[in-house]
Amino acid sequence: MKPAQRSNGASLTIVIKIGTTSICDEVSHFPILSNLSGLVETVLKLKSLHHRVIIVTSAAVGTGLRRLNIATKPSGLAARQAVAAVGQGRLMALYDDLFGQFNQPVAQILLTKNDLSDRSQYLNAVSCLDELLQMDVVPIVNENDTISTQGIRFGDNDTLAAVTAGMAKADYLFLLTDVDCLYTDNPRTNPDAKPVQVCEDIGKLRDQVSVASGGSALGTGGMATKLIAAELATAAGVTTVITHGSKPGRIFEIIDEKPSATPLHTRFIAKNNPMIDRKWWILHGLHTAGTIYVDQGAAKAVVAQGLRSNLFAAGIVDVQGPFNIQQAVNICLRLNGQDIVIGKGLVNYSSSEISRIKGHNSTDFTNILGYINADCVVHRDNLVRIVEEEQVTTSAS
Template sequence: MKHPSQTSGLTIVIKVGTSSICDEKSHFPILSNLSGLVETVLKLKSLQHRVVVVTSAAVGTGLRRLNIAEKPSKLAARQAVAAVGQGRLMALYDDLFGQFNQPVAQVLLTKNDLSDRSQYLNAVSCLEELLSMDVVPIVNENDTISTQGIRFGDNDTLAAITAGMIKADYLFLMTDVDCLYTDNPRTNPDARPVLLCDDVAALKDKVSVVSGGSALGTGGMITKLIAADLATAAGVTTVITHGSKTTNICKIINSNNDDNQKTPSETPLHTKFTAKNNPMLDRKWWILHGLHTAGTIYIDAGAAKAVVTPGLRSSLFAAGIVDVQGKFNAQQAVQICLRQTTVEGDKTHLVDVAIGKGLVNYSSAEITRIKQCNSSEIAGILGYVNADCVIHRDNLVRVAQEQEIS
């Protein structure tokens, strides 16, 4: 991965939302925005950048084609509308890119597709191969088969996961405002733009992101913060900017060049989330963000400290497990939590602190039987030993810091 200050040969993911593609009321495509996107992608490619487009609007396009006024509430109906719209949406992209003889490819994903390691790697290989063939991948969620349990939730998250998969340098989240504000600028005249963010978690406490997406879309500004958190953890610089001003993408990339002396007033308004200096390794990033969480393991404070303390980074052993929730099999991903007691006034509360996530060597039923036992006792309890630990440190992603554990 190149440093974003280098302005040639970058890998760039551009996510365009429904509000940038379809008119919210008429559902007609906004051709000026789509044409601007195509021209920007071609400009980037002429500068030797590799570009992936993550698109929304299958449902919006389907509503127009079927002459339906509002998005259906019934899941099967929404899936059917999306099935109609996805073909029309790809036809639009193919026609517009086809004017410049630029081939495109449709890539439809669900979270379930990426939960299996081999399928995840196959998806990565396919995207890499398309880019090497000078094709522009057009990525969307496979709405026709997605259910609540296997959805990414919105295409901001899908875009972040796609960016992480291909180790992108930039992720651009195109929205209906120029940047992230401290509050909704449409209703609060005192709302201030947020231009740079180094810590997404800290930023969430300082801004108001309660407004949702459009009538056709599924996201809002909160989903973009979540996406920025996912992408920056993978080492991807993330930018929020206006969806109708795609020509700003090139200017924003140029403004990040260390040798460029542009003043802030010359740079288009945008919010930049800086990539983490020590991005998560691919396998652990996949465990944390690509896998469905099948259950929860509760551990004691001693085990939590052993797992998260630098220099120890221990595997998780049965002796430190105090409870199991949910039903799961071996090699599924589970959340690891520490249940702490907090006191507010005369009231006592139990608070779950997320320690991490990992792939288990035993099922929930097996862990229930061996919890709080030493590794040497496992064979006598179960009659066999899969491993001496419940989660090996190489399959464990830590999200808590040592100071968070009391």
């Protein structure tokens, strides 16, 4: 985990995601200016302390509904996209007006998952974010709802915020929402719900909490999406925090980490051995185009600690596609009728080619295909392990 640079005045990179219910009133759709103003003041104060700040914002649809005087979010995709197109301009105008009172420049960045699936575009987005921060600009990120379709959407801005935090190599990701922290159950309906203040293992936490309630009438998220976002961000080495969107000033006390003064929040501890940039991009930036099924020997080689193994065709038992060369696929082990996703990687052969060479050694490729692109189906540098070695061993026993 990155050390929290506090007392020595060193710069932190902080991503702040603010949800729809913290920006727009659920009924009237009017902007909640007190929350927005508090966020702007918090960002400016963070910048005065030499921290780098990125905002990931929701509420394009909510702002568009207010502008168009429409009562409820449309169900049709094209109608939602049109409302978002209207609202995005108004939303950015709000931010620009508020930050403009202090001569602070802002920049709009609209992303889709498809934008980041190409490695060069991903690196360009990373470079743009870094350059804006170097220029003392506050980047304001949102999903490009006007062109996103279900297959290429991040799905919610919690996930987008986690991806942005990974791209920026952030120290902190703050998920500002309408509750103080994550609870063991919905505190609005269960008075016995307990706050979760620190989490080091999100997998175990899922067995202890209920996050069944969804997002608001305007938003798309909920606590379940925040757990997913925390998992993505902590894998990239980013400490992730859930706290109340109406009290953004809590951020200062949280990054100071003074137990006596720290307000109620949930802190997800960053991994000590975060994924390197390329492997994080493969796992979280790329659309999964298909599945390769492997035998137990290949599975153990893929997940083994300290063993940097390629995935060879000899260990492949089945393939589901279609997909092309250099697309990302899940690598699965099927045991007792259950599929265990053990990794994800970029393939050197298409699904039709893999169907022909599966179970064979690379010395047979020329006879089968008439050519050889590579001696392995997935190279170890393009392969990301998802599960631990013990999980495969335990499942197989």
